[in-house]
Amino acid sequence: MQTGAMRSAAAVAEVRGGKEYPKIRGTVKFYSLENAILVIADIKGLPKTRTGFFAFHIHESTSCGGEDFAETKGHYNPNMSLHPDHAGDLPPLMRSNGNAFLAVVTDRFTPSDIVGRTVVIHSNPDDFSTQPSGNAGKKIACGVIRRAADTVR
Numbered sequence: 001m002q003t004g005a006m007r008s009a010a011a012v013a014e015v016r017g018g019k020e021y022p023k024i025r026g027t028v029k030f031y032s033l034e035n036a037i038l039v040i041a042d043i044k045g046l047p048k049t050r051t052g053f054f055a056f057h058i059h060e061s062t063s064c065g066g067e068d069f070a071e072t073k074g075h076y077n078p079n080m081s082l083h084p085d086h087a088g089d090l091p092p093l094m095r096s097n098g099n100a101f102l103a104v105v106t107d108r109f110t111p112s113d114i115v116g117r118t119v120v121i122h123s124n125p126d127d128f129s130t131q132p133s134g135n136a137g138k139k140i141a142c143g144v145i146r147r148a149a150d151t152v153r
Contacts, residue, residue, distance in 0.1 A: 007031055010111035013119045013143035018068060021047055024141040026100075028119050029148075030111050037109065041102040043093060043121065043141075052095040053125035055136035056102070058088030058109070059118045064142035072118045072142060075133060076109070084128045087113070092125050114145050 009029040017024025026043030046054060059072035066072075076088030083089060087108040093100035124137030 009148040010037075011115050011145050012148050013145040015041075015043060015119060015121065015141050015143035016064075017045065017141040018139070020068075020138075021045070021140045023098075024121065026141075026143075028143060028145075030114065030145070032111055033105065036105050036107040037111065039090065039102070039104050039106060041093065041100065041119075043100045044098060046093070046095045046098050046100055046121075047140075048098075049095070049123070051125050054093040054095065054100070054140075055122035055124060055126035055134055056090045056093045057086070057120050057122070057126075057133075057136070058090065058114055058145070059120050059142075060088070061118055062116045062144065064118055064144060069118075069120060069139040069142045072120050072139060076114065076117055078113070083131055083134050084126065088117075089126070089134075093121060111147075115147050117145050119143050119145060 011030040023045035031038040061073040063071040075086040077086040121141040122136035126134035
């Protein structure tokens, strides 16, 4: 199987922090594999926290608008599953000197399922049990997922 890193990304989200954390910046890329998606997140400017972990999810809405990204709504969950089995539940980001890098393969969605939705970074680590969102805390950064061909380089 050819790895996603050898192909062009199918979708991309440019992530930006909110007014409380304006230094957060990064990119999340989604690569189509044979029967899955490779998600690569490269994030800078994460704040120091007690744990250094940040919940990371795809949300159902098409907008990062509203106070503290309120318009992102809940996790992308087309099958009405309990958390952490939402299609949009992803592993947490781990901070190192303000940066985080994550690469994960998932079969929970396709690029066409998530284009137009949002990717969100939360202030707390995901506890993987509390309903409906893993006690993830405030939304501190957000990006709208777009087809890679639609992004301006």
